[in-house]
Amino acid sequence: MIEKYGYLGPKGTYSEEALFIYLESGKTNSKTVPYPSIEQVLSAIGKGEISHGIVPLENSSEGTVNLALDFIANDRRLNIIGEVILPIKHNLLTKPDMREEEIELVVSHPQALAQCRKYLSRHFPGVPVSEVNSTAEAAEIAAKRENNIAAIGNIRAAENYGLQIIKYDIQDCQENRTRFVVVSKEQVPVSGLVKTSLVISITDRPGGLYQILKEFALANINLTKIESRPAKRNLGDYLFFIDLLGHSGEPAVRNCLAAIEDMAASFRVMGTYPVWKDTGEDRTEGNSETLSLEEIRQDIDIIDYQIVELLAKRTQLVSMIGTLKERRSSIRDREREGEVLKRARENAGRKGVDPELIEKIYKMLFDHFVELQERQQTV
Numbered sequence: 147m148i149e150k151y152g153y154l155g156p157k158g159t160y161s162e163e164a165l166f167i168y169l170e171s172g173k174t175n176s177k178t179v180p181y182p183s184i185e186q187v188l189s190a191i192g193k194g195e196i197s198h199g200i201v202p203l204e205n206s207s208e209g210t211v212n213l214a215l216d217f218i219a220n221d222r223r224l225n226i227i228g229e230v231i232l233p234i235k236h237n238l239l240t241k242p243d244m245r246e247e248e249i250e251l252v253v254s255h256p257q258a259l260a261q262c263r264k265y266l267s268r269h270f271p272g273v274p275v276s277e278v279n280s281t282a283e284a285a286e287i288a289a290k291r292e293n294n295i296a297a298i299g300n301i302r303a304a305e306n307y308g309l310q311i312i313k314y315d316i317q318d319c320q321e322n323r324t325r326f327v328v329v330s331k332e333q334v335p336v337s338g339l340v341k342t343s344l345v346i347s348i349t350d351r352p353g354g355l356y357q358i359l360k361e362f363a364l365a366n367i368n369l370t371k372i373e374s375r376p377a378k379r380n381l382g383d384y385l386f387f388i389d390l391l392g393h394s395g396e397p398a399v400r401n402c403l404a405a406i407e408d409m410a411a412s413f414r415v416m417g418t419y420p421v422w423k424d425t426g427e428d429r430t431e432g433n434s435e436t437l438s439l440e441e442i443r444q445d446i447d448i449i450d451y452q453i454v455e456l457l458a459k460r461t462q463l464v465s466m467i468g469t470l471k472e473r474r475s476s477i478r479d480r481e482r483e484g485e486v487l488k489r490a491r492e493n494a495g496r497k498g499v500d501p502e503l504i505e506k507i508y509k510m511l512f513d514h515f516v517e518l519q520e521r522q523q524t525v
Contacts, residue, residue, distance in 0.1 A: 155180020158282035158303030226417030228328035468519030
């Protein structure tokens with residue numbers, strides 16, 4: 147069966163180049179289909195017109211491609227199943243024999259124009275720029291229009307449209323790279339060094355993000371990306387996009403994600419997929435079984451500090467409640483204590499902690515805090 151792979155077209159875009167690289171890494175029996183926009187590539191996957199699509203997700207100098215990230219996050223049918231990290235070399239393209247001083251307009255994709263902003267302002271300070279859907283479309287316009295138009299694009303686009311390259315490597319950042327992701331409705335089994343992408347929202351409470359990030363630190367899981375985006379609901383509501391090294395099915399990662407899902411207002415794994423072989427990222431997987439004795443003890447020290455910190459916070463809150471109670475007879479609330487114990491035992495069972503131990507600890511805390519509130523009322 148022939149698989150159809152969509153990409154941001156027309157022919158000659160960086161997306162097409164990234165797709166060819168991805169398909170060369172072992173994907174055969176496939177057909178490539180160009181689309182005029184990122185949104186149309188992703189929509190086509192949802193509609194079943196194509197089995198896979200590749201879209202740019204982030205650039206090393208200009209950051210996230212928000213349209214792609216938001217679309218994938220909001221369509222639960224879509225999964226990230228692969229990535230390609232492509233060095234981006236922008237070139238200035240014109241019709242043959244056009245001289246640099248004759249250029250009247252520069253056209254390209256908004257990201258390409260932004261990545262060459264300093265070059266354009268330095269060499270073409272009075273020349274207008276115009277945004278189009280892709281670098282290949284820019285090359286096509288430069289080739290077909292009668293005006294003296296220059297395009298910013300790659301070597302493939304110059305070859306496809308018969309353009310000359312009058313200046314190579316005009317990007318402001320010479321280490322310019324774009325990360326593309328391969329998206330599908332399928333979920334493909336993977337092994338080896340892999341990455342997992344998440345999107346979560348956090349309930350509006352102090353320390354909400356800290357509690358989430360703490361779980362990753364305690365599990366020794368390496369985060370390669372964390373970014374916030376407006377949730378597009380209420381002002382102040384944000385989604386957090388997180389990439390981590392590790393498989394969502396590994397015990398250490400699975401347990402960490404389960405703890406985070408309990409705390410998050412919403413939670414979704416957007417995909418687990420192989421790490422691109424040329425990323426240069428830390429190859430250490432987030433598996434607690436590989437930790438040294440000293441690393442484990444350091445993690446325990448962090449937990450001990452946090453236990454004391456949380457007890458201090460609970461003491462402060464209990465003291466505030468004590469000042470609101472009118473008499474000593476109202477201090478102890480057996481019904482409330484029973485509800486807290488029930489929740490704590492259930493949570494302990496889910497987390498693999500002995501419920502009897504948790505009940506003993508909480509009963510000691512109840513006695514201590516009742517005594518604290520009684521002392522407050524005698525002052």
